[in-house]
Structures are given as C-alpha cells and as structure tokens.
Amino acid sequence: xxxxxxxxxxxxxxxxxxxxxxxxxxxxxxxxxxxxxxxxxxxxxxxxxxxxxxxxxxxxxxxxxxxxxxxxxxxxxxxxxxxxxxxxxxxxxxxxxxxxxxxxxxxxxxxxxxxxxxxxxxxxxxxxxxxxxxxxxxxxxxxxxxxxxxxxxxxxxxxxxxxxxxxxxxxxxxxxxxxxxxxxxxxxxxxxxxxxxxxxxxxxxxxxxxxxxxxxxxxxxxxxxxx
Amino acid sequence: xxxxxxxxxxxxxxxxxxxxxxxxxxxxxxxxxxxxxxxxxxxxxxxxxxxxxxxxxxxxxxxxxxxxxxxxxxxxxxxxxxxxxxxxxxxxxxxxxxxxxxxxxxxxxxxxxxxxxxxxxxxxxxxxxxxxxxxxxxxxxxxxxxxxxxxxxxxxxxxxxxxxxxxxxxxxxxxxxxxxxxxxxxxxxxxxxxxxxxxxxxxxxxxxxxxxxxxxxxxxxxxxxxx
DNA sequence: CTCGAGGCAATTGTCGACAATCGAGTTGAC
DNA sequence: GTCAACTCGATTGTCGACAATTGCCTCGAG
Numbered sequence: 077x078x079x080x081x082x083x084x085x086x087x088x089x090x091x092x093x094x095x096x097x098x099x100x101x102x103x104x105x106x107x108x109x110x111x112x113x114x115x116x117x118x119x120x121x122x123x124x125x126x127x128x129x130x131x132x133x134x135x136x137x138x139x140x141x142x143x144x145x146x147x148x149x150x151x152x153x154x155x156x157x158x159x160x161x162x163x164x165x166x167x168x169x170x171x172x173x174x175x176x177x178x179x180x181x182x183x184x185x186x187x188x189x190x191x192x193x194x195x196x197x198x199x200x201x202x203x204x205x206x207x208x209x210x211x212x213x214x215x216x217x218x219x220x221x222x223x224x225x226x227x228x229x230x231x232x233x234x235x236x237x238x239x240x241x242x243x244x245x246x247x248x249x250x251x252x253x254x255x256x257x258x259x260x261x262x263x264x265x266x267x268x269x270x271x272x273x274x275x276x277x278x279x280x281x282x283x284x285x286x287x288x289x290x291x292x293x294x295x296x297x298x299x300x301x302x303x
Numbered sequence: 304x305x306x307x308x309x310x311x312x313x314x315x316x317x318x319x320x321x322x323x324x325x326x327x328x329x330x331x332x333x334x335x336x337x338x339x340x341x342x343x344x345x346x347x348x349x350x351x352x353x354x355x356x357x358x359x360x361x362x363x364x365x366x367x368x369x370x371x372x373x374x375x376x377x378x379x380x381x382x383x384x385x386x387x388x389x390x391x392x393x394x395x396x397x398x399x400x401x402x403x404x405x406x407x408x409x410x411x412x413x414x415x416x417x418x419x420x421x422x423x424x425x426x427x428x429x430x431x432x433x434x435x436x437x438x439x440x441x442x443x444x445x446x447x448x449x450x451x452x453x454x455x456x457x458x459x460x461x462x463x464x465x466x467x468x469x470x471x472x473x474x475x476x477x478x479x480x481x482x483x484x485x486x487x488x489x490x491x492x493x494x495x496x497x498x499x500x501x502x503x504x505x506x507x508x509x510x511x512x513x514x515x516x517x518x519x520x521x522x523x524x525x526x527x528x529x530x
Numbered sequence: 531c532t533c534g535a536g537g538c539a540a541t542t543g544t545c546g547a548c549a550a551t552c553g554a555g556t557t558g559a560c
Numbered sequence: 561g562t563c564a565a566c567t568c569g570a571t572t573g574t575c576g577a578c579a580a581t582t583g584c585c586t587c588g589a590g
Contacts, residue, residue, distance in 0.1 A: 135366075136362065160457070163457060166456055166458075169401065170401035173397065174396065231391055231394055
C-alpha cells in the first residue's frame with residue numbers, strides 16, 4: 077500500500093476536496109485501473125484521511141461516472157467500454173455543436189483573437205512535429221475548451237467541462253492509440269474559426285458537428301479493425 | 304420543526320437513498336423555498352436521521368444543481384433565475400434534438416406504436432380539457448421521456464432524465480403560469496412522431512429543435528412582458 | 531459429484547462527539 | 561460618527577466506533 081502525496085500547494089478548502097482531486101487524477105491517468113475494485117478503508121489509508129471525506133469524494137466521482145458504487149458491495153473504478161465512448165461522442169456532437177453556434181454570436185472579439193493565436197501556434201508546432209500526437213492532443217482539448225467557454229452559456233460550460241470531459245480525457249489516456257489525424261483535424265479547426273469570425277452560427281455548428289462526427293467514425297473504424 | 308414522513312413503502316436500500324428522494328421531492332415541489340438557507344442539523348432532525356446520510360443526500364442534490372453548497376458556510380436551495388432556465392432550454396434543444404435523430408433509427412416498432420397511442424390519448428383528453436394545462440403538462444413530459452429513451456443511448460438518457468429534467472420540473476412547478484400553447488405543442492408532437500415513423504432522423508431532429516426553440520422563445524417573451 | 535443451506539469474515543452504512551472555520555455583534559480607537 | 565479588530569456563537573468538517581448487510585466458504589444431503 078503506497079501513501080499518496082496530496083496537493084497541499086493549492087490549499088483547497090477541505091480534505092474532501094483534496095482527496096477528490098487526487099482520486100480523479102489517479103483515475104483519469106490510469107493509476108487506478110478501470111474495473112478494479114477498491115475498498116474504502118484502503119483508500120482512506122492511502123490518502124491519509126478518514127473514511128468521511130473519502131466517501132464524499134467518492135460520491136462526487138460517482139456523479140461524474142468515474143467510479144461505480146453498488147450499496148453494501150463496494151466501489152469499482154469505471155470500466156471504459158467502447159460502446160460507451162461512442163455514446164459520448166454523440167453527446168459531444170450535440171453539445172459542442174450548440175456551443176459553436178452560440179459562440180459565433182457571443183464570443184468577444186478578443187476571445188476570437190485568442191483562438192486564432194492558438195491555431196497559429198498549432199500550425200508552427202504541427203509543422204515541426206508532424207504526427208507526434210501528444211501536444212496536438214492537448215492543443216485539441218484547448219481548442220474545444222475555448223469554444224465551449226465562448227458560448228457564454230453557464231449550464232453548457234458546466235456540463236461539458238465539469239462533467240463530460242473528465243470521462244473523455246480518461247478514454248484518451250487509456251486508448252491512446254487513436255490517431256486523430258492531426259492535419260485534417262487542424263484544417264477543420266481552421267474552418268470552424270473562420271465561421272466564428274464571420275459570426276455564422278449555422279455554419280459553425282454544422283462544421284463542429286461534422287468535425288466530431290468524423291472523429292467518432294474514425295474511432296468506430298478502428299474498433300472494427302482491432303476489437 | 305415538522306417531522307417528515309419518509310417513503311418506507313418502497314424499501315430503498317439505505318437511509319441516504321430515502322433522504323435523497325424525500326429532499327428532492329421537497330425541493331422540486333417547492334416545499335423548500337428556492338434560495339432558502341437550510342442547516343444540516345435541522346434537516347437531519349426533520350428527516351429523522353443522522354447527519355451522515357443527510358450529507359450524502361446533499362452531495363447528490365448538489366451534483367444535480369438542486370442545492371448549492373459553500374464550504375464552511377452552508378446550504379441553499381437552488382435559486383431559480385430566469386436566465387438559467389433559458390440556458391437549460393439551449394441544452395434541451397441540442398440534446399433532445401439528437402435524441403430525436405437517434406430515436407428515428409433506433410426506436411423499435413412497438414415503441415413507436417406506444418408513442419402513437421400516447422398522442423391519441425392526448426388528443427381525446429385535450430379535446431375535453433382544452434387549455435387546462437396540468438394533465439397536458441405531465442403528458443408533455445411523458446412524450447419527451449419516450450423519445451429520449453427511444454434514442455437507446457444510455458449516456459444521453461442518463462444525462463437528460465437523471466440530471467437535467469429534475470431542474471426543469473422544478474421550474475415548471477414554480478413558474479407554473481407559462482402557457483405552453485397545448486394545441487400548437489400537440490401538433491408539433493404529431494409531426495415529430497410522423498418523422499419517427501418515416502425513420503427520418505434529419506427531419507425528426509429539426510422538428511424537435513424547432514419545438515423546443517419556440518417553447519424557449521415563448522418563455523422569453525413572457526419574461527420580457529412581466530419580469 | 532453437484533447443489534443448496536447456513537455460518538463467518540469483510541466491507542459498507544450509520545451514528546454521536548469533537549475540532550475547525552466562518553459570520554455577526556460588540557467594543558474600542560481615531 | 562465611522563471604521564477596524566476582536567470575541568462569541570453557530571454551523572460545518574472530521575474522526576473513530578458500532579451496527580447491518582453482503583459475499584464467500586464450508587458442510588451436508590441427495
């Protein structure tokens with residue numbers, strides 16, 4: 077049993093907060109294997125706290141679908157099944173499509189400048205790294221985050237950033253091999269930004285939906301080949 | 304301080320489950336006024352349990368945005384602001400639009416028969432009750448539930464039914480006066496079902512989005528007139 | 531040998547008490 | 561008279577112990 081170092085730097089208010097963040101990181105990054113069964117007592121010892129705050133952290137993780145609890149039985153790390161990932165992509169298509177539509181009318185000029193600068197940085201970086209996907213992948217997340225926030229719709233932001241994206245990031249860490257075609261994705265990003273700049277909500281939504289839909293189809297094809 | 308009767312009938316597994324359901328009902332139905340500050344000790348006494356299970360219930364309600372917690376300060380019943388309701392309708396438009404699209408291809412024939420029967424019942428009932436909105440409103444929820452489930456997308460169902468619709472029901476109970484134009488809504492429902500029957504996903508999504516979008520605009524107009 | 535019932539260990543659910551933190555009211559100085 | 565600091569009360573956060581439920585293992589019968 078290994079003791080885990082908690083983030084004391086950012087002095088989060090309560091012990092439950094610290095445990096929650098530490099556990100979420102451990103799950104998303106794969107330190108705790110998907111499907112593994114974990115006991116409350118073990119975890120409490122490992123994180124150096126009592127079972128009270130730990131249970132609170134677990135409840136929050138459960139509401140984010142990162143762990144699964146069954147009463148009187150125990151806790152399992154969320155198992156990532158492929159069909160669940162596909163389902164998530166339909167949610168993303170609907171929600172981020174709407175985010176792009178709203179962003180086209182609600183983004184400020186400086187926000188659009190910011191996302192253009194981000195793309196410019198990607199272009200240089202991508203020219204260097206070609207297909208080394210890691211940085212591109214984080215950059216991809218950054219791009220989507222900016223558009224989501226650009227919607228200026230609090231409920232939408234909270235839903236996507238606060239609840240859904242942790243699950244998606246977990247899948248990315250685990251199934252790291254899905255080549256998400258950086259060059260093509262980059263071109264699609266460019267077109268979406270053009271639509272935002274033109275304040276064309278209809279077009280922005282359509283392009284975003286195609287972007288996510290083709291990413292989903294790409295994954296589905298990979299799954300068919302190597303299940 | 305009034306003792307609250309808990310549902311002992313359906314013998315829910317844990318005390319936390321019972322408190323959660325009772326509290327959720329109390330909030331959605333307005334027994335606990337929005338924005339009111341409540342103390343853990345009071346609630347624990349009122350529901351005849353300890354603070355442990357109560358805190359678990361509060362955690363779950365927080366993740367559904369029915370209560371707001373600030374550390375070391377306390378709990379407030381979620382205050383329903385009008386702009387938040389509008390934001391929710393954009394989520395509904397995106398998600399239920401997608402649900403309708405998926406339902407058009409994934410609904411079974413018997414599910415479609417069921418929703419047609421539901422509409423037929425509404426037609427007779429509506430002819431009788433004209434604009435008495437209550438039953439129509441519950442029927443409206445039933446209609447939407449069926450299409451959501453018809454998507455056969457677990458993540459989408461869980462998100463809409465398990466997380467979003469409780470907030471929407473809360474608003475319905477509070478702002479009960481929004482005449483949601485039963486006749487027009489009924490016609491729109493009919494057309495959506497026609498699209499489902501024709502297995503036309505594009506059309507079903509478009510009609511559902513218009514349906515929800517016009518409901519939102521209707522609310523926005525009411526808010527402008529009587530803020 | 532297989533199946534079912536019963537007991538046992540382990541884990542979770544629940545409780546009450548203690549400690550930490552925040553907000554309000556009061557008191558004092560400028 | 562106003563502002564700031566301090567004290568006090570109340571509320572939440574945390575802990576450890578006890579009770580309840582589950583799953584597994586053993587034992588016995590067919």
